[in-house]
Amino acid sequence: MTSRPPSRRLSDQLAAAAADYQAAVVIPHCPQCSNSCCRLDPLVLELEWKQVRTLWRIDEARAAFDRRLAAGQGPQEIRAGNGLYYAHGKPCPAFDEAAANCRVYGQAVKPAGCSDFPVYEDGGVVVADLRCEAVDRVGLGVALGRAIGPDYRIVADADPDFPFLVSLEARRKRPAKR
Ligand code: SF4
Ligand code: SF4
Structure with a gap:
């Protein structure tokens, strides 16, 4: 059976509830996190060129950087692909340890x-990444349920x-049988 796509209003409510959860539960925990996601291990950070250029303080043109990267002479933690860049295995340069x-x-x-990490709404579904130690799957479910109401x-x-x-x-609850 295919379920109907969620209404725009429901998606918006879920997105707002996910953002509220991030603000109330996740972000306050970050300063004492035992394995910050900003160390990019095991997480992979997807970047556009201007973000790579700014965060890694690259002052050469993109084509020159790409050539250097392809020759194995760029930052070892960056890979290029699909017009984007992926950083992994070394702390993000913007992370203040x-x-x-x-x-x-x-x-x-x-x-x-x-x-977006670790909780975000996508197409009417909230996705949670449990690799973040601040996320509690049950608590998040309760918070979302409270936000969207008893139906x-x-x-x-x-x-x-x-x-x-x-x-x-x-999912909408079935009406109780009489
Ligand atoms: S893993 Fe979670 S708690 Fe840790 S720094 Fe990242 S978002 Fe914050
Ligand atoms: S840009 Fe900021 S939030 Fe994103 S990985 Fe780097 S330090 Fe962490």
Whole structure:
């Protein structure tokens, strides 16, 4: 049976509830996180060229940088692909280890993936990445359920290939039989 796509209003409510959860539960934990996602291990950071250029302080043209990267002479933690760049295995240069915070917080150069991690709404479903130690799957479900009201229940499913990725979907409750 195919379920109907969620309404725009429901998607907006879930997106707002996911953002509220990030603000209330995740972000306050970041300064004392035992394995910050900004160390990019195991996480991979997706970047556009202007973000690479700014964060890694590259002053050469993109073509020259790409050639250097392809020759194995660029930053070892960066790979190129599909017109984008992927950083992994070394802390993000914008990460201030001592203060445990992001030096580009609130700035346009901060990659979108940083703001989405670890809880975000996509197509009417909230995705949670349990590799973040601040995320509590049950608590998140309760928070989402509270936000969308008593007509819905939250159903959680782990990705079969990446079980740390959990989708939380709102399903309308069936009316009680008389
Ligand atoms: S893994 Fe989670 S708690 Fe740790 S720094 Fe990243 S978002 Fe914050
Ligand atoms: S840009 Fe900021 S939030 Fe994103 S990985 Fe780097 S330090 Fe972390």
